[in-house]
Amino acid sequence: MPTPWEAVVSEALIEARDVSVTFGSGSRAVRAVKNVSLHVDQGEAVGIVGESGSGKSTLARVLAGLQRPDSGEVLFAEESIYQRGKAYRGDKRRLVQMVFQDPYGSLNPRISALAAVAEAVRIHGAGTRAEATSQSLKLLAQMGISERDAGKKPRQLSGGQRQRVSVARALSAQPAVLLADEPTSAIDQSAQAQLLNLFRGLLDEGLSIALVSHDLGVIRYLTQRVYVMKDGEFVEEGATLDVFDNPQQEYTKKLIASIPGQDLRKAQS
Amino acid sequence: MSASAETSSSANVLVEIRDLVIGIQRTRSDRLIIVDSANFDIKRAEILGLVGESGSGKTMVCRSLIGTLKRRSASIFGGSIVFDGMDLATIDERKWRTVRGNRIGYVPQSALTGPNPVMTVGKQIAEAVRRNRRRSDKNVRGRVMELLDLVHIRRPEIVYDQYPFQLSGGMRQRVMIAAAIAQDPDIVVADEPTTGLDVTVQAEIMKLLREIRSEFNMSVVLVSHDLALIDEVCDRLVVMHAGTCVEVGSVSDVAREPLHPYTIALNRSRIDIATPGAPLVTIKGNPPAVGEWPAGCRFAERCDFVQQDCTIGPNPPLLEVRKGHWSACLHADALGGSGE
Numbered sequence: 208m209p210t211p212w213e214a215v216v217s218e219a220l221i222e223a224r225d226v227s228v229t230f231g232s233g234s235r236a237v238r239a240v241k242n243v244s245l246h247v248d249q250g251e252a253v254g255i256v257g258e259s260g261s262g263k264s265t266l267a268r269v270l271a272g273l274q275r276p277d278s279g280e281v282l283f284a285e286e287s288i289y290q291r292g293k294a295y296r297g298d299k300r301r302l303v304q305m306v307f308q309d310p311y312g313s314l315n316p317r318i319s320a321l322a323a324v325a326e327a328v329r330i331h332g333a334g335t336r337a338e339a340t341s342q343s344l345k346l347l348a349q350m351g352i353s354e355r356d357a358g359k360k361p362r363q364l365s366g367g368q369r370q371r372v373s374v375a376r377a378l379s380a381q382p383a384v385l386l387a388d389e390p391t392s393a394i395d396q397s398a399q400a401q402l403l404n405l406f407r408g409l410l411d412e413g414l415s416i417a418l419v420s421h422d423l424g425v426i427r428y429l430t431q432r433v434y435v436m437k438d439g440e441f442v443e444e445g446a447t448l449d450v451f452d453n454p455q456q457e458y459t460k461k462l463i464a465s466i467p468g469q470d471l472r473k474a475q476s
Numbered sequence: 477m478s479a480s481a482e483t484s485s486s487a488n489v490l491v492e493i494r495d496l497v498i499g500i501q502r503t504r505s506d507r508l509i510i511v512d513s514a515n516f517d518i519k520r521a522e523i524l525g526l527v528g529e530s531g532s533g534k535t536m537v538c539r540s541l542i543g544t545l546k547r548r549s550a551s552i553f554g555g556s557i558v559f560d561g562m563d564l565a566t567i568d569e570r571k572w573r574t575v576r577g578n579r580i581g582y583v584p585q586s587a588l589t590g591p592n593p594v595m596t597v598g599k600q601i602a603e604a605v606r607r608n609r610r611r612s613d614k615n616v617r618g619r620v621m622e623l624l625d626l627v628h629i630r631r632p633e634i635v636y637d638q639y640p641f642q643l644s645g646g647m648r649q650r651v652m653i654a655a656a657i658a659q660d661p662d663i664v665v666a667d668e669p670t671t672g673l674d675v676t677v678q679a680e681i682m683k684l685l686r687e688i689r690s691e692f693n694m695s696v697v698l699v700s701h702d703l704a705l706i707d708e709v710c711d712r713l714v715v716m717h718a719g720t721c722v723e724v725g726s727v728s729d730v731a732r733e734p735l736h737p738y739t740i741a742l743n744r745s746r747i748d749i750a751t752p753g754a755p756l757v758t759i760k761g762n763p764p765a766v767g768e769w770p771a772g773c774r775f776a777e778r779c780d781f782v783q784q785d786c787t788i789g790p791n792p793p794l795l796e797v798r799k800g801h802w803s804a805c806l807h808a809d810a811l812g813g814s815g816e
Contacts (some may be wrong), residue, residue, distance in 0.1 A: 395529045399747065400747065403756055448752065467704040
């Protein structure tokens with residue numbers, strides 16, 4: 208069976224061209240994203256790093272079709288997504304899924320992990336209730352959630368498990384692109400390793416991932432290309448390892464020097 | 477040798493935590509034990525890291541150090557926390573008021589919700605300054621300015637009259653640190669002080685904590701689940717798993733020769749030392765839930781080195797395996813060097 212995203216021919220799955228987003232108006236206007244262009248190719252993991260307030264989450268929302276840009280274009284498989292006021296219409300909507308920072312906030316506290324995933328599976332068209340259930344269990348198992356844990360409510364699951372349930376929900380739509388906004392910042396180190404292993408597996412299967420994070424370790428580990436964002440603009444972009452090993456901009460150097468486990472200690476002594 | 481051997485080995489021990497048991501009394505006969513054997517010392521002017529997964533009990537241990545367990549309806553059921561001749565495990569609220577804030581300061585986890593939102597920065601720190609020393613209003617303002625300066629807040633005279641929402645996350649956390657050190661405490665307890673803050677801000681806050689330690693001889697207890705961070709800023713660390721301290725030692729000893737399989741597993745799952753794209757090593761399974769601890773070692777089910785005797789008997793005690801380096805693994809000696 209061909210994976211659904213093999214149907215998409217173009218190389219750049221998502222492309223943003225000269226996108227700007229402004230909040231507010233007049234003298235209080237804040238330009239959160241300024242003339243930013245990026246592309247995420249098929250099967251590629253792309254990172255967007257920057258400090259809080261740099262505009263990276265806004266950009267992710269633009270890519271997900273949740274925030275209409277003031278100017279510029281967002282293309283999915285070479286087709287503009289913000290046409291006539293509607294982002295990602297029809298089947299396109301399904302192909303771009305988002306995972307948020309706080310899994311506790313994005314799951315309904317009153318329904319079990321299984322029910323949460325089954326709901327999404329049914330929305331995306333798996334026939335009967337029984338089929339939806341078995342497909343959900345399969346997805347959850349892929350995410351390392353046992354059948355026993357699948358019956359639990361979000362508060363009974365650990366942070367890492369909750370985040371994996373969110374990912375299972377996102378995957379139930381069989382997306383081509385996963386937009387992950389700080390997916391690892393609310394979970395423990397070992398849970399983080401589990402989630403990243405999972406993302407790596409998905410990449411191997413051909414999924415594209417855009418990872419927004421201020422955790423440079425995660426970006427360095429997972430992504431092939433990276434965009435460094437500051438005050439709404441990209442200040443540096445390139446192959447992740449090149450950027451990390453040989454940053455060109457002062458801002459990037461400062462970010463990289465702040466990763467714990469490097470030479471802060473030396474600098475202080 | 478038992479854990480208490482640590483006491484005799486050094487005179488500059490500030491706090492001795494022994495066999496500390498923390499739990500919640502759910503009904504008259506039903507107790508939920510959350511921490512059942514915390515054993516470690518806090519030495520003078522050291523930065524002590526406290527690591528462990530969520531649910532391992534590290535926050536409860538912190539709360540026991542500042543006497544705010546009751547606010548989580550938890551209490552101490554056994555053991556001792558000896559600090560300057562007092563046993564903090566048994567003192568009453570009146571006595572606590574002379575310790576909390578004065579002798580032991582606290583920096584909360586979230587700088588975003590920590591400060592009082594409807595009170596100016598200056599007033600909040602002034603409250604901490606005024607606590608029990610009677611100072612004239614003019615003196616208080618001077619001390620607040622001094623504190624703001626100490627935590628490197630630029631233009632303190634402006635920040636003094638600002639509200640927390642007008643400050644960035646990093647600034648707010650500096651304000652919380654200023655309040656925590658207002659009374660010149662012996663110890664500052666910082667519970668994941670940089671969660672949710674940017675790496676650059678985190679680096680600055682860590683630098684500040686180190687400065688405080690060296691300038692005022694304060695001890696800092698730093699809770700984190702980021703081993704890279706602990707490695708970088710701490711002198712010693714305590715590793716907690718399922719309500720127990722499983723390893724205690726200097727950061728360099730533990731990095732060179734971890735003596736508990738949990739520490740080894742944690743080290744292996746570190747992303748900062750992983751090869752990009754290569755599989756990350758994960759710890760199998762989940763930590764046992766509070767109240768569902770198995771017999772024997774609580775890590776046994778997830779352990780790569782598990783032996784037959786690991787799953788029987790009581791929770792293994794924390795023993796001094798090398799000088800100044802404790803482990804609660806029954807087979808710690810056989811592990812030597814397998815962390816490399």
